[in-house]
Every structure is written in structure tokens, then in C-alpha cells.
Amino acid sequence: xxxSKLATDAAKAxxxxxxxxxxxxxxxxxxxxxxxxxxxxxxxxxxxxxxxCVAPLQLTPAQFSVLLVLDRNPGRNQTEIANTLGILRPxxxxxxxxxxxxxxxxxxxxxxxxxxxxxxxxxKGRAVLARAKKLVAAKHxxxxxxxxxxxxxxxxxxxxxxxxxxx
Amino acid sequence: xxxSKLATDAAKAxxxxxxxxxxxxxxxxxxxxxxxxxxxxxxxxxxxxxxxCVAPLQLTPAQFSVLLVLDRNPGRNQTEIANTLGILRPxxxxxxxxxxxxxxxxxxxxxxxxxxxxxxxxxKGRAVLARAKKLVAAKHxxxxxxxxxxxxxxxxxxxxxxxxxxx
Numbered sequence: 001x002x003x004s005k006l007a008t009d010a011a012k013a014x015x016x017x018x019x020x021x022x023x024x025x026x027x028x029x030x031x032x033x034x035x036x037x038x039x040x041x042x043x044x045x046x047x048x049x050x051x052x053c054v055a056p057l058q059l060t061p062a063q064f065s066v067l068l069v070l071d072r073n074p075g076r077n078q079t080e081i082a083n084t085l086g087i088l089r090p091x092x093x094x095x096x097x098x099x100x101x102x103x104x105x106x107x108x109x110x111x112x113x114x115x116x117x118x119x120x121x122x123x124k125g126r127a128v129l130a131r132a133k134k135l136v137a138a139k140h141x142x143x144x145x146x147x148x149x150x151x152x153x154x155x156x157x158x159x160x161x162x163x164x165x166x167x
Numbered sequence: 168x169x170x171s172k173l174a175t176d177a178a179k180a181x182x183x184x185x186x187x188x189x190x191x192x193x194x195x196x197x198x199x200x201x202x203x204x205x206x207x208x209x210x211x212x213x214x215x216x217x218x219x220c221v222a223p224l225q226l227t228p229a230q231f232s233v234l235l236v237l238d239r240n241p242g243r244n245q246t247e248i249a250n251t252l253g254i255l256r257p258x259x260x261x262x263x264x265x266x267x268x269x270x271x272x273x274x275x276x277x278x279x280x281x282x283x284x285x286x287x288x289x290x291k292g293r294a295v296l297a298r299a300k301k302l303v304a305a306k307h308x309x310x311x312x313x314x315x316x317x318x319x320x321x322x323x324x325x326x327x328x329x330x331x332x333x334x
Contacts, residue, residue: 026251029239030300035311036217036228038324039210041331044253046203049334061203072196084193086211133197144202147334148326156326157205159319164208167216167314 046144053139057132062087063095064136067121067129070105075118077110104128213311220306224299229254230266231303234288234296237272242285244277271295 031037050061059067065085073081082092096119099105104125107117121129145153198204217228226234232252240248249259263286266272271292274284288296312320 026236026243026247027239028251029235031232031235032328033324034232034303034308035320035324035327036210036213036307037232038327038331039206039213040228041253042327042334043203043206043210045331045334046206050203061207065198065201065204068196068198069193073193076193080193084195086208136201140203141201144330144334147329152322152326153202155319156323157200157202159315159323160202160205160209161199162314163311164205164212167209167212167311 046140049143050136050140054132054135057128057135059128059132063099064129064132066095066099067104067125067132070119070121071126071129074120075108077116077118078107081119099125213307216310217303217307221299221302224295224302226295226299230262231296231299233259233262233266234271234292234299237286237288238293238296241287242275244283244285245274248286266292 047061050064054064062085066081066087069081069085070076078092078096079089082089085092087095096105096107100107102124103122105119105121107119110116110118148156214228217231221231229252233248233254236248236252237243245259245263246256249256252259254262263272263274267274269291270289272286272288274286277283277285315323
């Protein structure tokens with residue numbers, strides 16, 4: 001198929017806006033004006049893309065965030081890390097089990113308080129994190145920057161951080 | 168306040184990570200620069216606040232979105248509504264079970280295709296939705312508007328919608 005043929009086909013196809021206005025399309029109505037709904041849909045889309053970009057390493061966004069924070073804060077205990085990331089304790093324990101079974105992090109029993117575990121990245125964990133950071137920067141974040149533009153991206157990050165910390 | 172003004176203010180203000188920079192605070196490091204993480208934290212915060220504001224009616228954000236869309240699109244089938252809202256089918260079936268058990272919506276078997284169910288709001292469903300909309304507008308959305316300002320709120324909604332539809 002030539003380029004001009006493809007362009008002609010595209011011109012014949014109804015545009016998305018027109019397609020959505022026919023009888024068969026579901027109307028979102030007021031939902032399209034709600035920030036919470038828009039946030040959830042954007043977050044789902046970004047997580048899907050993240051999973052695809054980091055697929056060779058089989059890391060979820062939450063696992064990536066845990067590896068990043070453990071790398072930056074070695075030797076902290078489970079409760080501190082879970083609270084900082086806003087992850088519920090049972091979910092966090094399950095996530096650590098998964099990361100530890102892949103030898104990406106280790107729980108070290110505290111010498112002061114034997115009920116407490118300190119968390120560290122393993123050498124393999126640091127290597128996987130380094131590869132993940134490269135994939136996220138090269139694929140995921142670059143495309144987001146292209147979509148939004150650097151100034152809008154900064155404004156978006158600032159507003160989201162404000163909501164998370166002040167709302 | 169324009170988006171760029173907000174970005175400038177954000178640059179002047181001490182970032183969250185620096186404010187928390189005593190010995191005992193966990194450092195987020197690069198995580199605080201990732202849009203996906205900021206989106207998730209903002210979404211969690213907004214959902215928490217939504218639940219609190221609508222607590223008298225015991226509605227989750229997802230249930231509220233389903234009631235809104237059913238009200239606007241009566242008589243559509245389960246698959247159409249679930250796909251439009253990006254809800255996985257098993258989760259959607261469970262949600263409908265919960266809403267139907269509270270007599271907020273009903274599944275009506277299609278006369279054309281007896282395997283298909285059309286969804287409608289009940290009278291009680293419409294009344295609960297009307298009360299929920301008032302609570303969301305008066306408490307949740309008003310406070311979000313105050314926090315962000317109307318122009319920033321509009322810019323945020325636009326960027327989130329763009330991410331959800333174009334990224």
C-alpha cells in the first residue's frame with residue numbers, strides 16, 4: 001500500500017471525535033470533568049506503558065519504586081519503607097517475598113531488635129535497578145516528555161506532588 | 168495563577184525531599200521525579216478524600232463512575248460499560264453484584280440476545296447518585312479547586328486526559 005493510498009483511506013475513516021458522537025458510543029458526561037477519574041485513567045495508562053518498557057526485567061512500578069528507595073536508603077526497616085511509599089503492610093511483605101525470592105533484595109535481622117528486619121539491595125538487585133533505570137529513562141520518560149513537553153511535564157509533576165502532600 | 172507561575176513557585180519552594188532531609192527521613196531520590204509515582208500518590212490521596220466525602224453513601228470512586236455512566240447511558244450492556252471505564256470484566260461483575268444487592272442498579276436480560284444483560288439505574292440508584300454528586304461537588308471538588316486554582320485544575324485535567332488517550 002502506497003502512502004497516498006493510506007492517506008486516502010485515513011481521510012475516508014470517520015475521525016475519533018465523530019465516531020464517539022454516534023448513537024453507539026457511550027457518553028462519559030460529567031465523568032470526563034472529574035479529576036479523580038482522569039487521574040486513575042492516566043495512571044493506568046502510564047503503568048501499562050511502564051510494564052511494557054521494563055518487560056525484559058519483569059518489574060512492576062511498585063517493585064521499581066522499592067528498589068530505588070532501598071538503593072538510596074540501605075539498612076532501613078520494613079515499616080519505614082512501606083510507610084514512605086504508602087504501601088499497605090501485607091502488600092509490602094508479599095512484594096518483599098517476591099523480590100527476595102529473585103535475589104534482588106535481602107531482609108537482615110536487626111542486631112538491636114531481633115523482631116525488626118533491615119532491608120538491603122543485593123548485588124543483583126543493584127544491577128537490575130541500573131538496567132531498569134536506563135529502560136525507564138530511554139523509553140518511558142522520553143516518550144512522556146515528548147507528549148507533554150518539558151515545561152508541562154514539570155507543571156504536572158508539581159501539581160501532582162502538591163495534591164499528594166497538601167490535599 | 169498560571170501553570171508556568173506554579174512551576175516557578177515550585178522551583179523556589181523547598182522540595183518535599185529536602186524538607187524531610189533529617190537523618191531519620193527516608194530519601195525518595197529519583198522517585199520524586201517520576202510522573203508515574205506522583206500520579207499514583209495523587210490518585211491515592213484523591214480516592215481517600217473521595218471515600219471520606221461520600222462516606223454517608225458508602226460509594227467507591229469506581230462505583231460512583233458506574234452510576235454516572237449508567238445514568239447517562241441507560242440500557243447498555245455490561246461489556247460496553249466495563250470497556251468504556253477500563254474495568255476488568257471479573258471486577259465489573261463483582262461491582263455490579265454489589266450495586267444490585269443494594270438495589271442501586273438492575274441487570275435486565277436482553278430480549279434480542281438472552282445471554283446479554285442491559286444495565287439500568289433503579290429509582291434508588293438515581294437518588295443516591297444525585298446525593299453523591301452534591302457531596303462530591305460541595306466537598307471534594309471544591310477543595311481541589313481551592314488547592315489548585317481553576318486554571319491549574321483545567322490544565323491538569325487536560326494533561327491527564329491527553330496521557331490517558333494519547334500516550
